[in-house]
Amino acid sequence: VLPCLPEEEITKKETLQYNTPLKTIGASPTETGRDTPEAASDQQNTGSLKESKLKYFLTVLLSLPTPSPTRPTDQTMAKKPPSSSLLNLAVAVVIAYISVTLLWTVILWIGTDNIDWESRTISATCYDPEGDFWGSPAYKGTWALCDQSGNGTCTPWGYACWGNEDLRDLCPLDFGGIGDGCYKPSIVTTVTDMYFHSGTVQNPIWAFQPHSQNMLVFAVAPALAIMIWCGWQLLKKKV
Numbered sequence: 001v002l003p004c005l006p007e008e009e010i011t012k013k014e015t016l017q018y019n020t021p022l023k024t025i026g027a028s029p030t031e032t033g034r035d036t037p038e039a040a041s042d043q044q045n046t047g048s049l050k051e052s053k054l055k056y057f058l059t060v061l062l063s064l065p066t067p068s069p070t071r072p073t074d075q076t077m078a079k080k081p082p083s084s085s086l087l088n089l090a091v092a093v094v095i096a097y098i099s100v101t102l103l104w105t106v107i108l109w110i111g112t113d114n115i116d117w118e119s120r121t122i123s124a125t126c127y128d129p130e131g132d133f134w135g136s137p138a139y140k141g142t143w144a145l146c147d148q149s150g151n152g153t154c155t156p157w158g159y160a161c162w163g164n165e166d167l168r169d170l171c172p173l174d175f176g177g178i179g180d181g182c183y184k185p186s187i188v189t190t191v192t193d194m195y196f197h198s199g200t201v202q203n204p205i206w207a208f209q210p211h212s213q214n215m216l217v218f219a220v221a222p223a224l225a226i227m228i229w230c231g232w233q234l235l236k237k238k239v
Contacts, residue, residue: 089226089230097223100219100223104191108185108190115184116140118138119139120171120182122139123172123182124155124179125155126151126161126170127155129148141157143156145158146159148160151163159172168180176204177203177204179202179203181207185201185203185204194217199214
Protein backbone atom coordinates (compact mmCIF):
# COMPACT_ATOMS: atom_id res chain seq x y z
CA VAL A 1 0.00 0.00 0.00
CA LEU A 2 1.52 3.30 -1.06
CA PRO A 3 1.49 6.05 1.39
CA CYS A 4 -0.57 8.95 0.40
CA LEU A 5 1.38 12.18 0.22
CA PRO A 6 -0.19 15.52 0.25
CA GLU A 7 -0.62 17.20 -3.09
CA GLU A 8 1.80 19.99 -2.22
CA GLU A 9 4.62 17.51 -1.49
CA ILE A 10 4.05 15.71 -4.80
CA THR A 11 4.26 18.98 -6.70
CA LYS A 12 7.58 20.00 -5.00
CA LYS A 13 9.14 16.59 -5.72
CA GLU A 14 8.24 16.69 -9.41
CA THR A 15 9.59 20.23 -9.73
CA LEU A 16 12.99 19.20 -8.28
CA GLN A 17 13.11 16.13 -10.49
CA TYR A 18 12.50 18.02 -13.72
CA ASN A 19 14.78 20.99 -12.86
CA THR A 20 17.86 18.85 -11.96
CA PRO A 21 20.28 18.71 -14.99
CA LEU A 22 21.15 15.30 -16.30
CA LYS A 23 24.79 14.16 -16.02
CA THR A 24 26.20 13.45 -19.43
CA ILE A 25 29.09 11.12 -20.11
CA GLY A 26 32.34 13.05 -20.48
CA ALA A 27 30.68 16.38 -19.59
CA SER A 28 32.99 18.93 -18.11
CA PRO A 29 32.19 20.93 -15.03
CA THR A 30 31.49 24.00 -17.17
CA GLU A 31 28.88 22.10 -19.14
CA THR A 32 27.03 20.93 -16.07
CA GLY A 33 27.30 24.31 -14.47
CA ARG A 34 28.87 23.04 -11.23
CA ASP A 35 32.05 21.34 -9.94
CA THR A 36 31.22 17.69 -9.51
CA PRO A 37 33.46 15.23 -7.62
CA GLU A 38 34.21 13.39 -10.90
CA ALA A 39 35.47 16.58 -12.59
CA ALA A 40 37.65 17.40 -9.64
CA SER A 41 39.06 13.88 -9.79
CA ASP A 42 39.83 14.26 -13.53
CA GLN A 43 41.62 17.55 -12.91
CA GLN A 44 43.65 15.96 -10.12
CA ASN A 45 44.60 13.03 -12.39
CA THR A 46 45.65 15.40 -15.17
CA GLY A 47 47.81 17.43 -12.77
CA SER A 48 49.40 14.26 -11.43
CA LEU A 49 50.20 13.09 -14.98
CA LYS A 50 51.85 16.41 -15.84
CA GLU A 51 53.81 16.34 -12.61
CA SER A 52 55.01 12.78 -13.28
CA LYS A 53 56.11 13.72 -16.81
CA LEU A 54 58.06 16.71 -15.45
CA LYS A 55 59.73 14.52 -12.85
CA TYR A 56 60.66 11.97 -15.53
CA PHE A 57 62.13 14.70 -17.76
CA LEU A 58 64.18 16.11 -14.89
CA THR A 59 65.38 12.62 -13.96
CA VAL A 60 66.55 11.93 -17.52
CA LEU A 61 68.19 15.35 -17.77
CA LEU A 62 70.05 14.92 -14.51
CA SER A 63 71.19 11.42 -15.45
CA LEU A 64 73.10 12.67 -18.53
CA PRO A 65 76.91 12.47 -18.13
CA THR A 66 78.46 15.87 -17.47
CA PRO A 67 82.17 16.53 -18.04
CA SER A 68 83.91 16.82 -14.75
CA PRO A 69 86.43 19.64 -14.43
CA THR A 70 89.96 18.33 -14.69
CA ARG A 71 92.15 19.23 -11.80
CA PRO A 72 95.83 19.78 -12.47
CA THR A 73 97.92 17.00 -11.08
CA ASP A 74 101.28 17.41 -9.51
CA GLN A 75 102.96 16.27 -12.72
CA THR A 76 101.18 18.83 -14.88
CA MET A 77 101.78 21.56 -12.35
CA ALA A 78 105.45 20.72 -12.23
CA LYS A 79 105.88 20.93 -16.01
CA LYS A 80 105.25 24.56 -16.78
CA PRO A 81 105.48 25.70 -20.39
CA PRO A 82 108.48 27.86 -21.15
CA SER A 83 107.88 31.58 -21.21
CA SER A 84 107.11 33.05 -24.60
CA SER A 85 109.69 35.82 -24.21
CA LEU A 86 112.50 33.33 -23.64
CA LEU A 87 111.38 31.24 -26.59
CA ASN A 88 111.15 34.30 -28.83
CA LEU A 89 114.65 35.35 -27.79
CA ALA A 90 116.04 31.92 -28.64
CA VAL A 91 114.32 31.92 -32.02
CA ALA A 92 115.59 35.44 -32.80
CA VAL A 93 119.16 34.47 -31.92
CA VAL A 94 119.01 31.33 -34.06
CA ILE A 95 117.63 33.32 -37.00
CA ALA A 96 120.38 35.95 -36.61
CA TYR A 97 123.08 33.28 -36.41
CA ILE A 98 121.80 31.45 -39.50
CA SER A 99 121.38 34.72 -41.41
CA VAL A 100 124.96 35.83 -40.74
CA THR A 101 126.33 32.43 -41.73
CA LEU A 102 124.30 32.32 -44.94
CA LEU A 103 125.31 35.88 -45.81
CA TRP A 104 128.99 35.11 -45.42
CA THR A 105 128.55 31.91 -47.43
CA VAL A 106 126.99 33.88 -50.29
CA ILE A 107 129.86 36.41 -50.18
CA LEU A 108 132.41 33.58 -50.36
CA TRP A 109 130.57 31.94 -53.23
CA ILE A 110 130.41 35.18 -55.23
CA GLY A 111 134.09 35.90 -54.57
CA THR A 112 135.16 32.39 -55.54
CA ASP A 113 133.13 32.51 -58.74
CA ASN A 114 134.71 35.80 -59.89
CA ILE A 115 138.34 34.66 -59.55
CA ASP A 116 140.37 33.03 -62.31
CA TRP A 117 141.63 30.02 -60.37
CA GLU A 118 143.34 28.52 -63.38
CA SER A 119 145.68 31.49 -63.62
CA ARG A 120 146.34 31.41 -59.88
CA THR A 121 147.15 27.70 -59.97
CA ILE A 122 149.50 28.19 -62.94
CA SER A 123 151.33 30.93 -61.04
CA ALA A 124 152.22 28.41 -58.31
CA THR A 125 153.46 25.72 -60.71
CA CYS A 126 156.99 25.16 -62.03
CA TYR A 127 157.47 25.03 -65.80
CA ASP A 128 160.38 24.50 -68.12
CA PRO A 129 161.19 27.76 -69.86
CA GLU A 130 162.01 25.77 -72.97
CA GLY A 131 158.68 23.89 -72.85
CA ASP A 132 155.59 24.41 -74.97
CA PHE A 133 153.43 25.70 -72.12
CA TRP A 134 155.79 28.52 -71.28
CA GLY A 135 154.19 31.81 -72.30
CA SER A 136 150.63 30.36 -72.36
CA PRO A 137 147.85 32.97 -72.31
CA ALA A 138 146.11 30.96 -69.56
CA TYR A 139 148.34 32.80 -67.12
CA LYS A 140 146.99 36.32 -66.83
CA GLY A 141 150.24 37.81 -65.57
CA THR A 142 153.58 38.42 -67.24
CA TRP A 143 155.83 35.43 -67.77
CA ALA A 144 159.23 36.08 -66.14
CA LEU A 145 162.28 33.93 -66.70
CA CYS A 146 164.19 32.89 -63.56
CA ASP A 147 167.97 32.35 -63.21
CA GLN A 148 167.39 28.54 -63.37
CA SER A 149 169.71 28.03 -60.43
CA GLY A 150 167.61 25.13 -59.17
CA ASN A 151 166.44 22.21 -61.28
CA GLY A 152 166.05 24.39 -64.35
CA THR A 153 162.34 25.10 -63.97
CA CYS A 154 160.67 28.36 -63.06
CA THR A 155 157.31 29.65 -61.96
CA PRO A 156 155.60 32.07 -64.32
CA TRP A 157 156.40 34.97 -62.00
CA GLY A 158 160.18 34.16 -61.96
CA TYR A 159 160.85 31.89 -58.97
CA ALA A 160 163.56 29.26 -59.43
CA CYS A 161 162.23 25.81 -58.44
CA TRP A 162 164.25 23.14 -56.64
CA GLY A 163 161.58 20.46 -56.37
CA ASN A 164 161.12 20.51 -52.59
CA GLU A 165 159.35 23.84 -52.13
CA ASP A 166 156.23 24.41 -50.11
CA LEU A 167 153.09 25.59 -51.86
CA ARG A 168 153.34 28.90 -50.03
CA ASP A 169 156.81 29.43 -51.51
CA LEU A 170 155.61 28.89 -55.05
CA CYS A 171 152.53 31.14 -54.82
CA PRO A 172 153.24 34.81 -55.49
CA LEU A 173 150.36 35.82 -53.20
CA ASP A 174 150.69 36.17 -49.46
CA PHE A 175 147.19 35.43 -48.19
CA GLY A 176 148.19 32.79 -45.63
CA GLY A 177 146.88 29.29 -45.14
CA ILE A 178 148.11 26.21 -46.97
CA GLY A 179 147.95 27.45 -50.53
CA ASP A 180 148.61 31.13 -49.82
CA GLY A 181 145.61 32.03 -52.01
CA CYS A 182 146.60 30.18 -55.21
CA TYR A 183 144.22 27.22 -54.87
CA LYS A 184 140.43 27.16 -55.01
CA PRO A 185 138.92 26.61 -51.56
CA SER A 186 135.93 24.55 -50.44
CA ILE A 187 133.25 26.93 -49.22
CA VAL A 188 131.81 24.39 -46.78
CA THR A 189 135.25 23.79 -45.25
CA THR A 190 135.91 27.51 -45.06
CA VAL A 191 132.63 28.24 -43.24
CA THR A 192 133.13 25.28 -40.88
CA ASP A 193 136.70 26.33 -40.04
CA MET A 194 135.46 29.84 -39.34
CA TYR A 195 133.70 28.58 -36.17
CA PHE A 196 135.86 25.61 -35.19
CA HIS A 197 139.30 26.96 -36.20
CA SER A 198 138.89 30.67 -35.77
CA GLY A 199 141.62 32.76 -37.40
CA THR A 200 142.76 29.97 -39.69
CA VAL A 201 141.84 29.73 -43.39
CA GLN A 202 143.33 26.84 -45.35
CA ASN A 203 142.79 28.35 -48.79
CA PRO A 204 141.88 32.03 -48.47
CA ILE A 205 140.38 34.02 -51.30
CA TRP A 206 141.47 37.51 -50.20
CA ALA A 207 144.33 38.81 -48.14
CA PHE A 208 142.02 40.16 -45.42
CA GLN A 209 139.86 37.03 -45.17
CA PRO A 210 141.29 35.62 -41.87
CA HIS A 211 140.84 38.97 -40.12
CA SER A 212 137.34 39.38 -41.56
CA GLN A 213 136.28 35.97 -40.32
CA ASN A 214 137.71 36.69 -36.86
CA MET A 215 135.66 39.88 -36.63
CA LEU A 216 132.58 37.98 -37.78
CA VAL A 217 133.09 35.27 -35.16
CA PHE A 218 133.53 37.88 -32.42
CA ALA A 219 130.30 39.54 -33.56
CA VAL A 220 128.39 36.25 -33.53
CA ALA A 221 129.90 34.99 -30.24
CA PRO A 222 127.37 36.83 -27.99
CA ALA A 223 124.55 35.41 -30.09
CA LEU A 224 125.97 31.91 -29.63
CA ALA A 225 126.24 32.46 -25.88
CA ILE A 226 122.62 33.69 -25.70
CA MET A 227 121.45 30.74 -27.79
CA ILE A 228 123.20 28.25 -25.49
CA TRP A 229 121.76 29.98 -22.39
CA CYS A 230 118.22 29.98 -23.82
CA GLY A 231 118.49 26.32 -24.69
CA TRP A 232 119.65 25.50 -21.17
CA GLN A 233 116.78 27.49 -19.65
CA LEU A 234 114.21 25.78 -21.88
CA LEU A 235 115.53 22.33 -21.01
CA LYS A 236 115.47 23.19 -17.31
CA LYS A 237 111.84 24.30 -17.51
CA LYS A 238 110.81 21.14 -19.35
CA VAL A 239 112.49 18.92 -16.76
